[in-house]
Amino acid sequence: MKWNLRMAAAERGIWKSSELxxxxADAGLEMSVGKMSGLWTGTPTTLRLDDLDVICLVLDCTPGDLLTAELGAAAARRPAKAAEEQAANGSPSIVKPRYNGKRPEPPL
Structure with missing residues (x-):
């Protein structure tokens, strides 16, 4: 995912993280300077949905305005073998459970 907070803020005339x-804070979301800096300069690894709601309220936008899917990056994370199988078959590989012929006894 690509995080577009700065672009969304700029489209609404907000040019500084301190202003945002x-x-x-006026909308009820108190944020530390460090956390605000992280949201402003990079892509957050985690973000509470409640916080995202307030950000969208303040910027008058939707989460789709703040997040853009990067499908190429997601495909690059796929293991090479699975990608090769999918390319050869034209469909995703099917996961088959392993069964060694022995089942544990159920608990008493």
Whole structure:
């Protein structure tokens, strides 16, 4: 995913993270300077949905305006063998459970 917070803020005339931080605080979301800096300069690894709601409210946008899917990057994470099988078959590989002929006894 690509995080577009700065672009969404710029489209609404917000050019500084401190200004967005103040607007978020006015809307009820108190955020540390460090967390705001992380959201402003990079892609967050985690973000609470409640916080995303407030960000969208302040910027008058939707989560789709803040997040853009990067399908190429997701496909690159796929293991090479699975990608080869899918390319050869034209469909995703089927996962088959392993069964060694022995089943544990159920608990008493």
């Amino acid at each position: 931080r103040r607007l978020l």
